[in-house]
Amino acid sequence: MNGLVLYKSRYGATRQYADWIATDLRLPVIDPERIDERLLAASDFLLIGTSVYNGDLLLKTWLRGNTHQLEQKKLFFFIVCAPSPDVSKHGQIIMDNIPGALLRPSTDVFFLPGRWIFSDLSPSDGRALMEKALAEDDPAKKAVLSQDSDAVKKVNIAGVLEAVRSFVP
Ligand SMILES: Cc1cc2nc3c(=O)[nH]c(=O)nc-3n(C[C@H](O)[C@H](O)[C@H](O)COP(=O)(O)O)c2cc1C
Secondary structure, eight states: OOEEEEEEOSSSHHHHHHHHHHHHHTOOEEOGGGOOHHHHHHOSEEEEEEEEETTEETTHHHHHHTHHHHTTSEEEEEEEEOSSOOGGGHHHHHHHHSOGGGOOTTOEEEEEEOEEOGGGSOHHHHHHHHHHHHHOOSHHHHHHHHSOEEOOOGGGGHHHHHHHHHHOO
């Protein structure tokens, strides 16, 4: 069976997870926005990694534009989110970003905790995060939003690896 790891990352958290997953499963890693159509057509299963910004997946538009090519394939999504993920928002992120035709019972979706390092962020992303912190009432959440936070660890990919290994004969 042919599998590919496709991902989009802004500051490297999703890239790190994609590299760990691809190395452990011995799969190629490809930029979905530059992929050769024939390579995509020849694949049986895809691991699609993307981070989320203000509720939107970086690959939201790409998923919409390529739904037809993805429809027949086994899909494993790994969505990289806040370092302390808010599980109550995961369903909404899925519904808002992944086209319904790709949300079949066979589709697996994993949320992996990410990171933010203020000195790496663009001025607008740094400002957006500070604005979220200012608007947050919960003191614990406010503290997390106001400082560097890094929850990217290799152990977090265990569930993804297990799902893929149980699918691939
Ligand atoms: C401006 C900004 C907005 C964000 N918005 C969300 C969000 O809506 N939901 C969420 O779970 N994480 C959010 N995050 C956290 C990112 O998804 C997280 O930092 C992730 O690790 C980024 O991965 P990347 O470096 O691969 O792009 C946001 C981060 C920033 C800097």
